[in-house]
Amino acid sequence: MDATAAAKLLDHYAANARDLPWRLATRDPYRTWLSEVMLQQTTVATVTPRFRRFLERWPTVQALAAAPEEEILGEWAGLGYYARARNLIACARAVAERGRFPATESELRKLPGLGAYTAAAVAAIAFGEDAVPVDTNVERVVARVFGLAKRADVPAAARTWFPAGRHGDFAQALMDLGASICRPKRPACDRCPLAADCRAAALGTPEAFPAPKVKKERPHRHGVAWWIRRGDEVWLVRRPAEGLLGGMASLPGPEWTDDRPQVNALAIHRHGFTHFSLDLHLVPQGDPPAGEGWWQPIADLAAAGLPTLYRKAAEAALAAEREPKLAA
DNA sequence: TAGGCGTGGAC
């Protein structure tokens, strides 16, 4: 691939890039890092308001490092992949302790939550290093332009194509193109600045690159959540620090199972996780179980920092209490 | 290294 194609892409990006809130923060390590962690497996539309809210509450990495863990997890609630939030806290505290973000890809890579992609992205975008971030967009665009079916062949090709001194801009240009034009399905090749340089477009089968991943079957599971009322309050607990929804506020309940529980549920809320689906059976109980927890005012349920599963389950329980006949 | 780990939007 010649340098002309790269220049065309950079020009297209300069003229058409979306005005994302973190783009103004290029070369700011804190904002770049925060946005990149939030964007891991998460859409721009979902991240944008959360990014702004985090920056309002914690304008610097020092402020974030000094914040109580429960408050950060509460602001993260609904964003998913909660290990990211736990790593975010650990990373902020490590950076605050050492005074600043490390400035190289290899040192960034050692921080919690910074894998191969994010370390390269922060190094390239915030520090101007010639690192090569390969996310799913870069992988797809490079696979199509070079006509590579095998994903494992993409990073080497990408390294030959990124223009020296412009890696941060080029990575963002590739990601913007991947999100808007070089989409997984029905790519808009007629609007693509790289169409004349693209092997997959020349073959007429852009969607065949890269080869699709093999999909796995998603099992179905069941859970019981106890719905414990005291006047206008409900009993909440905090989940164990590790594992699914680790460290997050939740309704109390026993371990989930593969089989349907024999209970008389007030409501059943169905939820889809990445690797299984769940029926959560909401069962009224009289008294809180042994162990720590707190009474949360129903009116302030939104402030409890519940992950989406429990937020929607609580909404279903409240709706069932109002309209018992619809709960069947 | 393959599987665990959330959620919401597009189709």
Next chain:
DNA sequence: TGTCCAAGCCT
């Protein structure tokens, strides 16, 4: 309704 997919990381 279900399926795919998104600026991945960790073990």
